[in-house]
Amino acid sequence: MIAPGSPAPHFTLSDQDGNEVSLESLRGRTSVLVFYPLDFSPICTDQLNVYQEVLGDLEEQGAGLYGVSVDSAFAHKAFRERLGLTFPLLADFNPKGEVARRYGVYIEDRGHSRRALVMIGPDLEVNWSHEAPSPLEIPGANLIFDALAAR
């Protein structure tokens, strides 16, 4: 997966409402891309629910959170409403998984991304990245706070 110190690979993806979010639009603040396998799968649900609970703390520390999966914007919209999420979910839908591939977290034979976190600094350089050892393991929100503290 993408290593700290690398320039963040470019992307332009649609969020759940059809608005485009590009790498360039993240310039000037710290952002965390949360790559997860699939909307509505049980583990992803737990992961995003807990991130939602700490979203206020993350924002206080100047970090924005973006979920990324291969699902479509429409699926993201339904998933987000079901979970009560307030951070954007980006659709890495067409070409499928292209952004996950650029960040080195795509699993070709499964057709979805690994569970991975990528912190992008205000200068659009990768500050930190973490990949779960298996898709069944959820990266704790503590890892994001530790990475923010280490900036």
Place this chain on the structure above:
Amino acid sequence: MRGEGALLIEYADLECPYCARANILLNDLPVRRIFRHFPVVSKHPRARLLAHAAEAAALQDRFWPMHDSLMDDQGRLEDPHLWERCRTLGLDLDRFEADRRTAAVAERVERDFRSGVRAGVMTTPTLFFDGRAHPGVPDAHLLARLAGLA
């Protein structure tokens, strides 16, 4: 805290069916249980409110009875059901109603939740035993260890 034996710290959500299942499995084991609140409101809208109710009951020395009452009967979690539980458990209802809305009770629950986040808790229940985290309902192997059989 309740029970005698090896220390078991559990992070749980009072509106979580998996936690209710874990509670049944843990009930008769020889462990010293410490409960910490991990309410996930986006998943369980009444979780935090129930955590506050349990802490208000704690102020009248009825934490575990209220905890068990909620865990054993998760279909009835609205306010009138809470009042009924208070009557059954012998709580002073006026005091309960005042206490569960106090900042001190909310802070207690928030402190538990944040300690869970710091410890890497991402799902409920998560049990800490022997210095490591065991996410999810305890399996047969863990239960045997908790029972001192393995």
